[in-house]
Amino acid sequence: MTDCKEADFTEHTLSSKTVYRGNLLHVLEDEVRLPDGKTGRREYVRHPGAVMIVPFINHDTVVLVRQYRYPLRRHFYELPAGKIDPGEEPLVTARRELREECGYEAEHWRHLMTVHPCIGYSDERIELYLARGLAHVGTALDDEEFIEVLHVPFREALDWLRQGRITEVKALIGLLLAERIAAAEAW
Amino acid sequence: MTDCKEADFTEHTLSSKTVYRGNLLHVLEDEVRLPDGKTGRREYVRHPGAVMIVPFINHDTVVLVRQYRYPLRRHFYELPAGKIDPGEEPLVTARRELREECGYEAEHWRHLMTVHPCIGYSDERIELYLARGLAHVGTALDDEEFIEVLHVPFREALDWLRQGRITEVKALIGLLLAERIAAAEAW
Numbered sequence: 154m155t156d157c158k159e160a161d162f163t164e165h166t167l168s169s170k171t172v173y174r175g176n177l178l179h180v181l182e183d184e185v186r187l188p189d190g191k192t193g194r195r196e197y198v199r200h201p202g203a204v205m206i207v208p209f210i211n212h213d214t215v216v217l218v219r220q221y222r223y224p225l226r227r228h229f230y231e232l233p234a235g236k237i238d239p240g241e242e243p244l245v246t247a248r249r250e251l252r253e254e255c256g257y258e259a260e261h262w263r264h265l266m267t268v269h270p271c272i273g274y275s276d277e278r279i280e281l282y283l284a285r286g287l288a289h290v291g292t293a294l295d296d297e298e299f300i301e302v303l304h305v306p307f308r309e310a311l312d313w314l315r316q317g318r319i320t321e322v323k324a325l326i327g328l329l330l331a332e333r334i335a336a337a338e339a340w
Numbered sequence: 341m342t343d344c345k346e347a348d349f350t351e352h353t354l355s356s357k358t359v360y361r362g363n364l365l366h367v368l369e370d371e372v373r374l375p376d377g378k379t380g381r382r383e384y385v386r387h388p389g390a391v392m393i394v395p396f397i398n399h400d401t402v403v404l405v406r407q408y409r410y411p412l413r414r415h416f417y418e419l420p421a422g423k424i425d426p427g428e429e430p431l432v433t434a435r436r437e438l439r440e441e442c443g444y445e446a447e448h449w450r451h452l453m454t455v456h457p458c459i460g461y462s463d464e465r466i467e468l469y470l471a472r473g474l475a476h477v478g479t480a481l482d483d484e485e486f487i488e489v490l491h492v493p494f495r496e497a498l499d500w501l502r503q504g505r506i507t508e509v510k511a512l513i514g515l516l517l518a519e520r521i522a523a524a525e526a527w
Contacts, residue, residue, distance in 0.1 A: 162408035162415065162486040173360040173367055175383040178461055180360055180367055185410060188486050196362040197411035198385070198461065221349035222459040223372060224384035228349065229459055270509045271458045272409040272416055274365055274385065278507075299349040299375050320465075322457045322509040329516040 162188050164195070172196075200277035204247040205234035207265070207327040208257060208284040215310050215331070216255050216287070217324075219301040230303075230313065232324045234279070243280040251284060253292070255302050260286030265330050270322055279323050283331060307331070349375050351382070359383075387464035391434040392421035394452070394514040395444060395471040402497050402518070403442050403474070404511075406488040417490075417500065419511045421466070430467040438471060440479065442489050447473030452517050457509055466510050470518060494518070 164185040173180040179199040187193045208216040215232075222229050235250035237243055244262060251257050265281040292302075305313075310328055313319045319328070351372040360367040366386040374380045395403040402419075409416050422437035424430055431449060438444050452468040479489075492500075497515055500506045506515070 159406075160486075160488050162488075164408055164410050172362070175359070175369060176381060178367065178383040178385075180365065182362060183410070188408075194363060195410040196365040198365075219346075221351055221375075223351050223370070223382040224461060224463040225456060225459055225465075229456070231459075267504060267507055268509050268512060269412060269416070269507050271462065271464075272412055272418075272508055274411060274462075275458065276411040277458075278412075299347075301347050301349075317454060320454055320456050321459055322455050322513060325455060325513050326509060326516070329513070329520075333516075 164188070164193070167192065196274065198271075198275040198277070200236075200275050201239065202237040202243070203234055203277065203279045204237060204243050204250060204282065205232050205279055205323045205327060206247050206251050206259075206282045206284050207232055207331050208251055208255065208259060208287055209307070209331075210287050210304055213307050214304050215307050215328075216257065217303045217305050217310065218254060219303060220299060229321050230319045230324065231321050232327050234323065237280075244282070247280070247282045247284070252290060254298070254300055256289055256292035257284075257287045258290050259284035260288070265327070265334075268323065268326060281323065281327055281330070283327075283334070307335070351375070351380070354379065383461065385458075385462040385464070387423075387462050388426065389424040389430070390421055390464065390466045391424060391430050391437060391469065392419050392466055392510045392514060393434050393438050393446075393469045393471050394419055394518050395438055395442065395446060395474055396494070396518075397474050397491055400494050401491050402494050402515075403444065404490045404492050404497065405441060406490060407486060416508050417506045417511065418508050419514050421510065424467075431469070434467070434469045434471070439477060441485070441487055443476055443479035444471075444474045445477050446471035447475070452514070452521075455510065455513060468510065468514055468517070470514075470521070494522070 167184040169183040172182045183195045185193050233254045237246045263283040268279050354371040356370040359369045370382045372380050420441045424433045450470040455466050
């Protein structure tokens with residue numbers, strides 16, 4: 154055990170094949186050369202990337218969404234989010250998702266952070282944005298999107314986090330970062 | 341748009357089949373009945389669940405790990421973590437992983453939160469723990485685990501988070517929660 158020796162554990166691709174391609178998921182199985190020279194197998198999902206928005210209606214009210222997430226067979230409280238289309242700028246995706254899911258346009262946009270939700274078995278990255286100065290412009294939800302839009306006092310959203318009512322990781326990070334920024338900048 | 345009407349968007353399983361079963365990943369494809377009566381397809385990964393530990397060596401130093409994550413083809417700074425074995429209590433997993441990955445036993449354990457990293461396409465849940473009162477007892481890394489163990493001042497870990505050097509979601513949440521607790525309890 155040493156501090157910051159920055160060892161090189163790079164795994165080199167020997168072969169790669171698609172083992173499942175659905176409408177949503179693309180799963181690959183690669184053979185790799187491990188750092189000790191042995192070979193290993195890596196199974197993972199290829200993802201186009203996503204965005205998430207922390208939208209403030211005013212300085213103390215945030216817009217949440219609630220939807221059913223089939224893999225866990227339950228509803229979740231989340232923040233508006235969506236996948237990046239091929240070639241799309243992440244900020245364009247963010248503007249589109251905020252309008253399509255929640256019916257808002259925002260005047261002020263700020264990139265908060267790039268995060269990686271599932272590095273053990275997915276290459277997904279998520280760009281997190283803070284949106285302020287919202288104007289309601291109506292909604293145009295995609296077919297098959299069953300989403301409830303909620304206006305929640307920011308303090309209450311933080312209570313929901315503490316109580317375990319919000320457990321989805323990117324929403325948690327967005328709310329905790331917004332809390333830090335609000336504290337630092339005294340909104 | 342209304343507040344807290346708590347609509348029921350439950351999707352009911354019509355059929356379910358395994359479309360890929362590797363050494364790590366189990367991928368399913370289900371046909372579901374959507375809330376509007378139409379049918380839809382859901383593709384997702386079944387995961388055994390995981391734990392992560394925020395281990396404090398002393399009140400201002402945290403133990404991080406650094407490893408290569410093949411899906412993203414780069415090294416990541418993380419906190420010690422691992423998958424729950426079948427039938428294993430999550431706290432037992434956490435004690436095991438802290439010992440196996442980093443060589444530490446901890447006197448004080450505190451459950452911080454249950455989080456869901458990837459609700460769009462995985463049923464994974466992660467139990468987050470805070471561990472204090474560490475004693476070094478040596479390591480016993482699994483074969484094929486290439487991991488660097490680092491002692492990092494907690495303030496520096498928070499700087500790494502701000503600088504985008506730490507982007508893995510559960511590590512971010514663990515550090516942000518530890519910061520809140522440290523502030524509230526004045527460690």
